[in-house]
Amino acid sequence: xAKHETPLLDQLVSGPWPSFVDDLKQYAAARAKNEKNVEYxxxxxxxxxxxxxxxxxxxxxxxxxxxxxxxxxxxYGGGVIGRYCDQxxxxxxxxxxxxxxxxxxxxxxxxxxxxxxxxxxxxxRGSGLTNMHGSTGDIIFLGTTTPQLxxxxxxxxxTHNQDLGGSxxxxxxxxxxxxxxxxxxxxxxxxDLCHTLTNDYQDELHRPAFPYKFKFKFDGCPNGCVASIxxxxxxxxxxxxxxxxxxxxAVAGYVNGEFKPNAGAHAGRDWGKxxxxxxxxxxxxxxxxxxxxxxxxxxxxxxxxxxHCINVMPRALRPGKEKGLSMLVGAKAPILDGAQMGSLLVPxxxxxxEDGYQAIKDVIEAIWDWWMEEGKNxxxxxxxxxxxxxxxxxxxxxxxxxxxxxxxxxxxPYIFWKEEEVQGGWERDVEEFRKNHLR
Amino acid sequence: MAFISSGYNPxxxxxxxxxxIGPRHFEEFYPPVIKANKGKWLYxxxxxxxxxxxxSETGDKVFTVRVGGARLMSVDLIREICEIADKHCDGYLRFxxxxxxxxxxxxxxxxxxxxxxxxxRKFQGGSFKFPVGGTxxxxxxxxxxxxWIHCHTPATDASGPVKAAMDVLFDDFQNMRLPxxxxxxxxxxxxxxxxxxxxxxxxxxxxxxxxxxDHAYLDKxxxxxxxxxxxxxxxxxxxxxEVDGKTLNSVEVNQSRCMFCGNCYTMCPCLPLADKEGDxxxxxxxxxxxxxxxxxxxxKVVVAFIPNEAPRWPxxxxxxxxxxxxxxxxxxxxxxxxxxxxxxxWERFFEKCELEFTHHLIDDFRDPAYYTWRQTTNFKF
Numbered sequence: 065x066a067k068h069e070t071p072l073l074d075q076l077v078s079g080p081w082p083s084f085v086d087d088l089k090q091y092a093a094a095r096a097k098n099e100k101n102v103e104y105x106x107x108x109x110x111x112x113x114x115x116x117x118x119x120x121x122x123x124x125x126x127x128x129x130x131x132x133x134x135x136x137x138x139x140y141g142g143g144v145i146g147r148y149c150d151q152x153x154x155x156x157x158x159x160x161x162x163x164x165x166x167x168x169x170x171x172x173x174x175x176x177x178x179x180x181x182x183x184x185x186x187x188x189r190g191s192g193l194t195n196m197h198g199s200t201g202d203i204i205f206l207g208t209t210t211p212q213l214x215x216x217x218x219x220x221x222x223t224h225n226q227d228l229g230g231s232x233x234x235x236x237x238x239x240x241x242x243x244x245x246x247x248x249x250x251x252x253x254x255x256d257l258c259h260t261l262t263n264d265y266q267d268e269l270h271r272p273a274f275p276y277k278f279k280f281k282f283d284g285c286p287n288g289c290v291a292s293i294x295x296x297x298x299x300x301x302x303x304x305x306x307x308x309x310x311x312x313x314a315v316a317g318y319v320n321g322e323f324k325p326n327a328g329a330h331a332g333r334d335w336g337k338x339x340x341x342x343x344x345x346x347x348x349x350x351x352x353x354x355x356x357x358x359x360x361x362x363x364x365x366x367x368x369x370x371x372h373c374i375n376v377m378p379r380a381l382r383p384g385k386e387k388g389l390s391m392l393v394g395a396k397a398p399i400l401d402g403a404q405m406g407s408l409l410v411p412x413x414x415x416x417x418e419d420g421y422q423a424i425k426d427v428i429e430a431i432w433d434w435w436m437e438e439g440k441n442x443x444x445x446x447x448x449x450x451x452x453x454x455x456x457x458x459x460x461x462x463x464x465x466x467x468x469x470x471x472x473x474x475x476x477p478y479i480f481w482k483e484e485e486v487q488g489g490w491e492r493d494v495e496e497f498r499k500n501h502l503r
Numbered sequence: 504m505a506f507i508s509s510g511y512n513p514x515x516x517x518x519x520x521x522x523x524i525g526p527r528h529f530e531e532f533y534p535p536v537i538k539a540n541k542g543k544w545l546y547x548x549x550x551x552x553x554x555x556x557x558x559s560e561t562g563d564k565v566f567t568v569r570v571g572g573a574r575l576m577s578v579d580l581i582r583e584i585c586e587i588a589d590k591h592c593d594g595y596l597r598f599x600x601x602x603x604x605x606x607x608x609x610x611x612x613x614x615x616x617x618x619x620x621x622x623x624r625k626f627q628g629g630s631f632k633f634p635v636g637g638t639x640x641x642x643x644x645x646x647x648x649x650x651w652i653h654c655h656t657p658a659t660d661a662s663g664p665v666k667a668a669m670d671v672l673f674d675d676f677q678n679m680r681l682p683x684x685x686x687x688x689x690x691x692x693x694x695x696x697x698x699x700x701x702x703x704x705x706x707x708x709x710x711x712x713x714x715x716x717d718h719a720y721l722d723k724x725x726x727x728x729x730x731x732x733x734x735x736x737x738x739x740x741x742x743x744x745e746v747d748g749k750t751l752n753s754v755e756v757n758q759s760r761c762m763f764c765g766n767c768y769t770m771c772p773c774l775p776l777a778d779k780e781g782d783x784x785x786x787x788x789x790x791x792x793x794x795x796x797x798x799x800x801x802x803k804v805v806v807a808f809i810p811n812e813a814p815r816w817p818x819x820x821x822x823x824x825x826x827x828x829x830x831x832x833x834x835x836x837x838x839x840x841x842x843x844x845x846x847x848x849w850e851r852f853f854e855k856c857e858l859e860f861t862h863h864l865i866d867d868f869r870d871p872a873y874y875t876w877r878q879t880t881n882f883k884f
Contacts, residue, residue, distance in 0.1 A: 122814055127650075
């Protein structure tokens with residue numbers, strides 16, 4: 065028998081899509097039964113009360129969670145989000161319901177044995193509810209009490225060799241796509257770069273010293289499966305400089321219908337016979353391809369590496385061999401001054417594991433120096449770029465301006481010339497001027 | 504329940520403290536076939552919805568079965584996922600960026616038993632625990648935020664509307680009939696933890712009533728200058744108020760300047776703006792993050808407001824379903840939702856999707872607004 069009636073939530077039990085309500089109800093019942101005799105360190109009915117307060121929100125159309133308090137683990141300024149409900153008497157099990165962010169492994173691969181360890185820990189010391197995963201990428205432990213925070217952290221670090229992730233005005237837990245581990249498009253090892261930078265910047269991740277949050281995301285190619293270009297202060301997107309590799313026999317295989325175009329992604333409908341002219345050559349945004357006499361040719365110098373032809377014919381086309389990544393900076397969601405997409409800062413940098421990715425870190429650290437000096441409280445990097453101009457970002461990073469930095473040149477001539485750029489400087493004698501120009 | 508110590512001593516927090524160790528190393532968790540073939544993959548193919556094969560230059564193949572699910576999950580459900588991984592996949596699994604779970608096997612004969620096992624598992628109420636799908640030109644899992652389950656600023660729930668929407672869109676999770684893949688996302692307020700601003704279809708929680716001011720407590724609980732500075736439209740200014748005969752420092756909100764972002768509430772709990780009638784959903788459409796064919800694009804607001812109709816948000820799901828069906832019928836192969844709307848023209852988009860165009864959909868927020876108005880005589884009647 066459930067602790068609270070949940071007639072509204074119960075309507076989300078039916079339908080084909082996995083029902084979180086059903087999962088939570090079954091888990092609440094399992095906690096009540098406690099067949100494994102777990103010595104629950106927070107109220108056994110925490111999940112019942114969570115369902116109860118969620119039902120109340122469904123009825124009221126308003127949330128019942130209050131602002132986070134200042135809770136955390138000693139020495140860290142992030143990784144824990146304080147949370148209290150505003151109906152603690154009705155729902156004492158979730159009166160204190162803090163979130164812990166647990167840093168996920170790059171690529172989000174797991175061994176079941178490891179996940180089961182985390183499950184046991186979180187059932188024992190928390191609500192037993194998680195997000196796999198939060199939007200930024202962390203494993204989210206959803207709901208525990210203040211005294212358990214240090215206990216969970218102690219066990220994570222001592223028993224499970226596992227740290228917390230980021231929250232607040234610091235580096236947020238970086239996240240990556242599946243990369244070269246299982247994707248033929250990846251132009252660099254996203255997992256290694258993500259993991260290395262995450263570990264090299266642990267201090268920035270745990271101890272808030274920034275004006276606001278800062279996100280790294282790592283996409284292996286311009287398809288952008290982790291959406292870095294839309295949501296990372298610095299997005300690292302794999303690319304290549306040389307020629308797309310062509311297997312002409314495989315091209316013929318697509319043309320004659322032997323291989324399914326786009327790796328079979330369109331198999332749910334009869335789109336007719338594959339037409340390379342219409343579906344590949346005609347859709348190339350730079351019109352740099354032709355298919356004549358059974359041979360595909362690409363004018364690679366004109367290619368902007370949009371991935372369309374490669375996506376359509378993955379058995380025939382592969383990115384070139386001279387691989388690296390582009391760095392785009394300043395992306396963010398709308399709050400406060402409107403959404404921003406990442407802007408291209410570094411068109412190409414080699415991804416060099418041997419020297420610890422020094423060339424990439426040099427750019428990151430120059431950006432941080434500038435942002436920490438100039439950024440206002442709660443000002444994201446993209447907003448600082450808008451406020452001070454792209455030129456200031458170039459100065460801060462020592463990168464020379466190039467046409468690749470812009471979609472088009474400026475529409476106005478209101479150029480902020482610097483004195484040293486103007487012959488003779490700005491200091492002039494007005495009396496000398498007046499000798500030729502009477503008052 | 505007796506308190507059981509982990510070994511941590513609150514009197515000596517630094518004793519044996521371990522910090523800054525970061526996440527576990529990814530290589531510990533690579534299935535053997537992944538470890539052996541990393542960087543060697545040649546190509547992939549979707550064998551059927553939810554089932555992929557990747558082929559390596561070594562001749563090895565890895566077969567992946569992708570299943571959808573709620574990102575909010577209990578440890579018992581994770582244990583069941585682990586049990587499946589132990590049974591079929593030598594104890595390995597992974598999660599995708601869009602909250603799907605992927606089970607990988609190293610030979611084709613292991614695929615069908617795994618798929619059968621996954622499809623057979625249901626919750627008590629009948630929903631699938633592990634629906635196979637989410638690949639190719641269809642709709643994969645909705646990425647989303649916390650909503651009413653755990654957040655202090657939401658204007659709608661997250662898990663509830665997502666469940667309701669995915670039930671309605673379920674066929675397209677398991678079919679690949681659309682012109683291109685279609686990404687749906689939900690953020691429960693415009694803080695957009697879910698970064699929905701570049702999605703084919705975005706569900707966004709939105710407040711419509713300015714904050715109330717809890718004068719009696721504001722100066723005790725908030726930093727007045729921070730509250731004032733937090734407002735992007737400078738709608739908040741300091742004000743002395745009389746409460747029970749006492750003069751208190753507080754603030755005043757210029758309501759006509761409020762854009763309902765809730766940033767002030769984030770900085771000051773004495774400025775709450777949640778409201779059953781005021782809060783609801785904005786639908787946005789036509790965004791993408793991929794660079795394929797066209798540049799990444801922001802989503803555009805196509806429906807200014809839909810009320811929160813808990814528990815199943817029927818107006819919202821019907822509107823989304825309609826947009827998906829019109830797109831499916833009208834767009835060309837490979838054309839993303841936004842590319843299709845651009846090609847036919849947004850005026851035609853509203854006509855075909857039978858959506859009302861109201862003044863709310865014309866941008867009036869700062870400089871970028873001008874660039875969204877029409878500066879040409881080329882338009883369609």
